[in-house]
Amino acid sequence: MKFFINLIRNLLGGLIALIDLITRGSKQKREPAVQQRIETEVSRLSLYQFFACPFCIKTRRAIYKLNLPIEKRNASQGSPYRDELLVEGGKIQTPCLRIEKEDKVEWLYESSEIIKYLNSRFA
Numbered sequence: 857m858k859f860f861i862n863l864i865r866n867l868l869g870g871l872i873a874l875i876d877l878i879t880r881g882s883k884q885k886r887e888p889a890v891q892q893r894i895e896t897e898v899s900r901l902s903l904y905q906f907f908a909c910p911f912c913i914k915t916r917r918a919i920y921k922l923n924l925p926i927e928k929r930n931a932s933q934g935s936p937y938r939d940e941l942l943v944e945g946g947k948i949q950t951p952c953l954r955i956e957k958e959d960k961v962e963w964l965y966e967s968s969e970i971i972k973y974l975n976s977r978f979a
């Protein structure tokens with residue numbers, strides 16, 4: 857039973873991901889020097905995610921629109937990133953943005969909070 861629920865979940869998620877891909881539109885464009893600076897800043901961020909999770913798709917869409925090359929880390933069963941998310945972030949819930957700061961690492965959960973954070977820094 858669990859297998860079929862997961863199958864339906866993944867099929868639906870895959871469909872949403874496909875629709876997202878088709879309807880994404882264009883990315884934000886910046887002067888090369890500005891984009892370069894932003895890419896350096898973004899290298900301190902990574903997104904823990906599942907491919908077919910609708911909240912992750914929503915977050916990836918915002919990341920795409922903002923033209924941010926944030927590293928995506930697959931946190932599904934069997935991945936070392938899953939353990940990292942649990943141990944360091946505190947729970948298995950995606951999406952989660954890992955933010956590396958000068959002196960500490962922060963783990964930001966909730967798609968709306970992540971998008972708000974990214975917009976406030978990079979929009």
Ligand SMILES: N[C@@H](CCC(=O)N[C@@H](CS)C(=O)NCC(=O)O)C(=O)O
Nearest residue numbers: 909910911948949950951966967968
């Ligand atoms: N309110 C959260 C919901 C996130 C959520 O429910 N994520 C699911 C995946 S779609 C999750 O991480 N579930 C835990 C699991 O699958 O182990 C958000 O907007 O980010």
